[in-house]
Amino acid sequence: MSTKSFRVAICGGGIGGLCLAVALSKHTHIQVDLYEGAERFKEVGAGVMIWSRTWRILELLGLAPHFAKVADTQPDPAVAPGFEYRRSDRQEGFEWKLVAMPYGCIRFHRAHFLDAFAERLPTGIAHFRKRLASYEKQDSGEIALTFVDGTSAMCDLLVGCDGIKSVVRAQMLRVKAKEEAQPGLLDLIEPKWTGTIAYRGLIPSTNLPRIDGARHRTLASPMMYCGQNKHLVAYSISQGNIVNFVAFASDLNKKNTAYGAEWVTDCSKDEVLECFGGWEREREEKPTKWGIHHLEELPFFVTDRVVLLGDAAHGMSPHLGAGAGQAIEDAYILAHVLGAAAADRFDAALEAYQQTRLPVANHVLRSSYESGNMYEFNSPFGDEYSALGPAIQHQWDFLTESTPEGEAEKAMGILRSLERERINQNRARL
Ligand SMILES: Cc1cc2nc3c(=O)[nH]c(=O)nc-3n(C[C@H](O)[C@H](O)[C@H](O)COP(=O)(O)OP(=O)(O)OC[C@H]3O[C@@H](n4cnc5c(N)ncnc54)[C@H](O)[C@@H]3O)c2cc1C
Known part of the structure; x- marks a missing residue:
């Protein structure tokens, strides 16, 4: 050396x-x-x-x-959920895939x-x-x-x-x-703009509803709620006290067009609820809105x-x-x-x-x-x-x-x- x-x-x-x-x-x-x-x-x-x-x-x-x-x-080498995938663009959602791996998703x-x-x-x-x-x-x-x-x-x-x-x-x-x-x-x-916007926020876990008497799904496993042209990622952080969510909505026709706004802005909770109207009701709270961009290789x-x-x-x-x-x-x-x-x-x-x-x-x-x-x-x-x-x-x-x-x-x-x-x-x- x-x-x-x-x-x-x-x-x-x-x-x-x-x-x-x-x-x-x-x-x-x-x-x-x-x-x-x-x-x-x-x-x-x-x-x-x-x-x-x-x-x-x-x-x-x-x-x-x-x-x-x-x-x-505590990160643990045992196999654990990466994400549980649900079909959610309907009132009654259902799980269709579990991705699991050693350590799972460390948050x-x-x-x-x-x-x-x-x-x-x-x-x-x-x-x-x-x-x-x-x-x-x-x-x-x-x-x-x-x-x-x-x-x-x-x-x-x-x-x-x-x-x-x-x-x-x-x-x-x-x-x-x-x-x-x-x-x-x-x-x-x-x-380049990918044609996707993301609503991003944190929810105190005490604000999450219990589902069928059980604690909210996102506290048990990282969740990927999927629907046509939209999906929502949610997982717990801070020893389960907070749930992080990112809700994505895409328009493939807008890929590589100009986003035409600041990349990150505040937005209302109503805007998110309107975007995800008709979905199974598992999410909420005060979000920010992001234009999702990426680089060409x-x-x-x-x-x-x-x-x-x-x-x-x-x-x-x-x-x-x-x-x-x-x-x-x-x-x-x-x-x-x-x-x-x-x-x-x-x-x-x-x-x-x-x-x-x-x-x-x-x-x-x-x-x-x-x-x-x-x-x-x-x-x-x-x-x-x-x-x-x-x-x-x-x-x-x-x-x-x-x-x-x-x-x-x-x-x-x-x-x-x-x-x-x-x-x-x-x-x-x-
Ligand atoms: C919605 C969303 C969710 C994500 N979730 C994940 C995830 O769960 N896991 C994951 O691995 N990745 C995730 N990512 C990606 C991840 O956030 C980024 O890849 C990562 O933060 C990039 O780090 P960076 O240090 O390269 O850049 P940045 O975090 O952008 O840091 C750049 C730094 O440079 C400074 N800077 C900028 N210009 C100048 C300048 N001219 N002079 C001096 N300083 C300057 C900035 O102030 C900033 O501090 C996510 C991204 C988004 C948008």
């Missing part, structure tokens, strides 16, 4: 940026600075779920005990989830109210960062963790489009000394509950290869990160959108439950097709092979 130091600037302190900062700060030869545009780390009041794969990464990073304290229930209050990372961040790394405006490569190879407040900073490597509307991605694509005369890359800058996550991570790289629709998990996996792999790289060799580490993460993250992005269509009976399987059920299950194969340790080893193999190549090229030149 090198004793030379290099400076990594992380732009954005959401789940992805914070996880990367915590993971990188363990490598003493790397200077880490995290620049967050807001005045503090914050997440909107809602739930977030992760799966066994992400839990394993938290274990590998030594963070699992901190997250276990704020999970809805958190978002604010608690983000705090569990933030509390592990060494002091001096985070810089608040630092909204990146642009970056510029210097002749020295360094990157100069310019912030909206007129201040600047230098780094050797910039990681754009600035979310789905990433300014880092926008500049990266503009530069590459110009340098390589590929104007098509400019079409990848703006996120990017052909690269790295150019030169600039890297994309999390939603900046692969902002996806939320139907596999995987965007945060994918951001955490990006952070784990990037920290792993950077931790092994010397100051003059991190280009190979970035290539190893890209080769490892890009195909998987883009696959999950694609699958996530497909899953939304499946839940709303808009996939080629329609509502043929016998075929649709296994197809839905199959969408989660990415969780077990490889392991995080295996992916880290794969990235290290790529890194080593790139380094051997370079040594051989240098020898050939002598």
Whole structure:
């Protein structure tokens, strides 16, 4: 391992940026600075779920005990429900599929989830109210960062963790489009509306009705209430005291059209009730309304000394509950290869990160959108439950097709092979 130091600037302190900062700060030869545009780390009041794969990464990073304290229930390797699927666009709903897996669906209050990372961040790394405006490569190879407040900073490597509307991605694509005369890359800058809106909110579990004398279904298992063009996800967080719900309504004809409004707005409870009129009555409360956007798959996550991570790289629709998990996996792999790289060799580490993460993250992005269509009976399987059920299950194969340790080893193999190549090229030149 090198004793030379290099400076990594992380732009954005959401789940992805914070996880990367915590993971990188363990490598003493790397200077880490995290620049967050807001005045503090914050997440909107809602739930977030992760799966066994992400839990394993938290274990590998030594963070699992901190997250276990704020999970809805203690994470447990036993097979447990991922989701119970019901047909609900009618007065009398019925269950038609149960997806179960080791650990089931591990749930958190978002604010608690983000705090569990933030509390592990060494002091001096985070810089608040630092909204990146642009970056510029210097002749020295360094990157100069310019912030909206007129201040600047230098780094050797910039990681754009600035979310789905990433300014880092926008500049990266503009530069590459110009340098390589590929104007098509400019079409990848703006996120696309999926044609879906989501109503999102939290319900105190004491406000939930008992059903046939039993406690509300959402307190027993994460629920996926499905109907034509609509579905509703609900699960408990905060040790069962709160139920998080997200109610989706889609119009496939509006996919890729302009959303034409702020992405997140307040809305009335009546608007949700009207949208879900005629459904079995299991839900309520004060919601916000979201335009669900995603990215088109990017052909690269790295150019030169600039890297994309999390939603900046692969902002996806939320139907596999995987965007945060994918951001955490990006952070784990990037920290792993950077931790092994010397100051003059991190280009190979970035290539190893890209080769490892890009195909998987883009696959999950694609699958996530497909899953939304499946839940709303808009996939080629329609509502043929016998075929649709296994197809839905199959969408989660990415969780077990490889392991995080295996992916880290794969990235290290790529890194080593790139380094051997370079040594051989240098020898050939002598
Ligand atoms: C309705 C819904 C439900 C979801 N549910 C789940 C779920 O259950 N499980 C799951 O895994 N995923 C879920 N996701 C996806 C998940 O929320 C995201 O994938 C994840 O939060 C992305 O994290 P991030 O750090 O990449 O980006 P963000 O969370 O967007 O963080 C970006 C950060 O960068 C900062 N920033 C932005 N621009 C700048 C700038 N120019 N300079 C400096 N800072 C900047 C922002 O202030 C913010 O702090 C859901 C998404 C939605 C919409």
